[in-house]
Amino acid sequence: MDIPAMRANFAKAAATGDEAPLYFYSHLFLSHPETRAMFPVSMAHQRDRLFSALGEVVARVDDLDALVPILQQLGRDHRKFGTLAAHYPAVGASLLATLEHFDDQWSPELAKDWTEAYTLVAEVMVAAADEAAEQPAWWDADVVGHEVRAIDVAVLQLRPRARYDYLAGQSLSLETEVRPRLWRYYSPANAPRPDGLMEIHVKARDGGPVSSALVRRVGVGDVVRLGPPVGHIALHDDSDRDLLLVAGGMGLAPLKALVDQVARRGPARRVDLFVGARNEDHHYDRAALQRLEQENPWLTVTLAVSEDKISSLEQGDVGDVVMRHGPWLSREVFVAGPGPMVDDTVARLREHGVPPQRIHSEVFAPSRPGPSLDGEVTE
């Protein structure tokens, strides 16, 4: 394979910006109309992602050790879109047509190299998808509870129809039939339960098609689809250190799941949970947290508000409030929330002297449609 020549050829297509992906998808849909239904109405984000993903594959093509796990993950992840092995040749043909269309110096050698490379990529992805075949490609889950807690926040109870294994703190992708083919990431706010029920917290982002629909249109009796769990906030079994959990906004969900795990599975440990929000109305889960605190003597919940002068809750940014309590030097720390809040809190805790390897954080931003090649869920 002449990798430099392939890279030069790919660069020509990539240099056209939106034009090449547009050509690719139109070509694919015209030659295989059945593939159109696998994509959302608006293809704008899809086009961006296709070429950035392809670009990463091309960039790493001579480092197979790094590339193969990425392709395997992609292959497994594509099952939930309804991708079948039969779709891969169709995509390959359209990809080649696209690369040819945007290169004046297209040659039979290039065609041969690309065919070889694509066949390899497809084989790895198909094999990984096949290996995961004993797992469902997606799980249907019934919405059995839907409670609007604030003007833009709803708490949903989901009951998967088949067994769904995950760890407390992980995230999962979710699709509703109201917004077909748009997958978004949410974190269950509870550890796995015997009855399989999952609590999902959703904030309607302004103009966000999926989150608004989940808050305002979806109701009890609707069905959503779940993808396999992903993510890295998790308690490790080999430590029973006391926990310090700091949540901002919707970052509460995975941390509440950790609290739930301590309650269900132990080991016994003290847990301090700090939850920050702009004002009292944004503390959408206050009643449930207070109940948890009453039921569990080892749990202390502190709510903070940053823009609510008349509230009786603790005042200030949640990172600031955390530092007013403490010290936290012996704790295992988990921080989840919006980017600035996470950065601020982590910086303060480091300055306070908590060893960096004991601080775990996850940024909760509006989730992007799929995990990036590096497996990051949120932006």
Add this chain to the structure above:
Amino acid sequence: MSSVQSESGNEERGLNPADVQNVRFTRASMMRPGYVDTEVDRVMSRVAEELARHIAEKAALRDEVRALRAHVEGLPVHEAPSDQAVRILSSAQQTADAYVAEAEEFSRQMTSEARTVYEEELRQARETAGAIIQSAQEAAARMTPAGADVPGRSVEELEEQVAYLKAFGSAVRVQLRSYLEALITDVESEWGKADPAALPQGPPRPPAQRSNRDGQPGGATAFSDNTVAQPAEEDVPATAVSHSAV
């Protein structure tokens, strides 16, 4: 009862999703109320969606039938699309993308404006309510004669004592906790100094806090040149002060 296209003479045409969306029910009279509007609206919009889905499914099935028929008759099923076709579909897709983006942007503006208004109104309402309550309390205080003492201790005195005890309790808890945390930290660091080889290499497999399984002979000597009191004394007053108000 409703205004489905009955007057226009195109009975040939099937019911389409737009027809369902456009159905308007006549208002029930004041004496005989009808269904809840929002419920009816929700059902109607689901019906429209379902109908749209069926229409799309029918089209897909027709395509499939055609492809299968072509296959049976030995005609090529997939011919490479012409550049012209690709161009036309591309521009149609771009148009669709632009509409979706515009709709999302519009929805974003509307909701964010609505939210701003909502939050401002709520804030004002809260402030007003706070002011009303405060003036009511002041009025109540003026109406109660100042010297009307209850036998024994007054409610206020009791409340004051309860508040004091609460603050005292939480201050004690904070002090105790600070002390314990400092103790744990110290034990951890001294444990490392006494026997560095016992420390885990690289990132962490922290010692379990409350188990003694890692305790070792060196621990006792390390503990005797005790530095525990220092951080405890420094930390405690500072945290305790900020807490006594609780």
